[in-house]
Amino acid sequence: MAGHMQAYQREFIEFAIEQGVLKFGEFTLKSGRVSPYFFNAGLFRSGAALARLGRFYARAIIDSGIQADVLFGPAYKGISLAASTAVALADQHGRDMPFAFNRKEAKTHGEGGNIVGAELKGKVLIIDDVITAGTAIGEVMQLIDAAGAQAAGVVIALDRQERGQAGDEIKPQSAIQEVEARYGMPVVSIVTLDQVLEYLETQAGDELKPYAPAIRDYRERYGVAKA
Ligand SMILES: O=P(O)(O)OC[C@H]1O[C@H](OP(=O)(O)OP(=O)(O)O)[C@H](O)[C@@H]1O
């Protein structure tokens, strides 16, 4: 995949930078690692931005060829992502798919339960922003199992392509690769770190290019083998 970037993937990187979602500098991750870049999907926060974001997810889904019966957005951030994706799939690709999300806390009054929207049945496609340790996906898999449905795969915005961390130990695989192996399903991303790096090294303007070497070093230190 490295070195091959489609136009929409370059546009997505530019869009994420423009929205302040993809930032360069020094950031401490959940794992404790200090990363030269960070992706904060919570900053896609206007109607126009969400509409555009949904089109990128929809495009990645179509490109992946994954077939699914229902879209699922894990609370909280996944909810608006899956909703935007559902709108874009219907508007741009003529695919009107059922859409659901969970509540983090089950509701005991009214309709009750912790799933809102469409029934989870058939093949469920999970839409989220990033996978860090895979915990959120594990929780969604339990919900899908409990409903008697199957998971079709996961679509995220950015694959950081980095090895997992367990205490002091750096694991051989990324959390994404572990999710794929454990659940036997594909995880696709709109873009990968390799593509962000390619963008910075070959296409970015003078104000962003200087961030590339630190990201390359980080990729070499913590990155998984190239696909
Ligand atoms: O692979 P993991 O280690 O689970 O990390 C990734 C998850 O963490 C974040 O959500 P979070 O659980 O913080 O909830 P939020 O969407 O309410 O912010 C993110 O949106 C993913 O769902």
Ligand SMILES: O=C(O)c1cc(=O)[nH]c(=O)[nH]1
């Ligand atoms: O590993 C993380 O904590 C993490 C990295 C990143 O780029 N974005 C995010 O939301 N979390």
